[in-house]
Amino acid sequence: MTASTPAPTPIALITGASRGLGRNAALHAARAGIDVIVTYRSQAAEAQAVVAEIEALGRRALALPLDVAHSGGFAAFAAQVQDALRQHWQRERFDFLVNNAGIGIHTPFMETTEAQFDELVAIHLKGVFFLTQKLLPLMNDGGRILNVSSGLARFALPGYAAYAAMKGAVEVLTRYLAKELGARGIAVNVVAPGAIETDFGGGTVRDNAQVNAFIAAQTALGRAGQPDDIGGVIAALLAPGTGWINAQRIEASGGMFL
Numbered sequence: 001m002t003a004s005t006p007a008p009t010p011i012a013l014i015t016g017a018s019r020g021l022g023r024n025a026a027l028h029a030a031r032a033g034i035d036v037i038v039t040y041r042s043q044a045a046e047a048q049a050v051v052a053e054i055e056a057l058g059r060r061a062l063a064l065p066l067d068v069a070h071s072g073g074f075a076a077f078a079a080q081v082q083d084a085l086r087q088h089w090q091r092e093r094f095d096f097l098v099n100n101a102g103i104g105i106h107t108p109f110m111e112t113t114e115a116q117f118d119e120l121v122a123i124h125l126k127g128v129f130f131l132t133q134k135l136l137p138l139m140n141d142g143g144r145i146l147n148v149s150s151g152l153a154r155f156a157l158p159g160y161a162a163y164a165a166m167k168g169a170v171e172v173l174t175r176y177l178a179k180e181l182g183a184r185g186i187a188v189n190v191v192a193p194g195a196i197e198t199d200f201g202g203g204t205v206r207d208n209a210q211v212n213a214f215i216a217a218q219t220a221l222g223r224a225g226q227p228d229d230i231g232g233v234i235a236a237l238l239a240p241g242t243g244w245i246n247a248q249r250i251e252a253s254g255g256m257f258l
Helices: 020-030 043-056 071-089 114-138 162-182 209-217 227-237
Strands: 011-014 036-042 061-065 096-101 140-146 185-191 248-254
Touching: 011 227, 020 036, 020 043, 020 096, 020 227, 036 043, 036 071, 043 061, 061 071, 061 185, 061 209, 071 114, 096 114, 114 140, 114 162, 140 162, 162 185, 185 227, 227 248
Parallel strands: 011 036, 011 096, 036 061, 096 140, 140 185, 185 248
Antiparallel strands: none
16 A cells, blocks of 8 residues: 555444444444444344435445344354455455444343343353454454443442343453454454433333433433443544554443442
């Protein structure tokens, strides 16, 4: 590459980006000049709407189906990503992986079933572990990986023992990935949102006024979070000037439970 040749547009793959925080992160990334591959589990129309919004911002985008709960499909998904890169970008590699897809289960410890626990493991831990493993050969050296955790890995609220345990495991995994991928120049970090007004977990934070008021009262900035509060953080951690941040847990909670 000569001094006059512009650097290629970076490409991010964001899981679970048809709605909620993933959608918001995809749009923020596009505004920051990043092309995006969005994944969705079942909401193809919503995913295509996100693609259209990204393209309206002047960036390229593509939606691919992915169920992060089924690691047996990850090799085929990686092959789809490889084909998409070649066909839509004439490239062999992408730059950023954001492991965002997830579900929320709110159940007291004594009532949590093995089926619920296993589902959380499959999506939030096994899925992140093996999807990252399958996609790393398609990532450029010098790229970034962001794993989405939760403020619940720091503070404890009844009913989230299983969910928070998975997120705690992902935070440990993040440090190990940063150590092992350092030779490739790939930085790996965690973004840990606080309570955000989305449809996650049935939309409780957004729709339940009592819960929303409780969160606002426990947050230094005096309100529950908005999707833009997280999408902006994710885009910032993919920006050129933040590449030296590595193996860190960045909590974006407005100062919950200080």
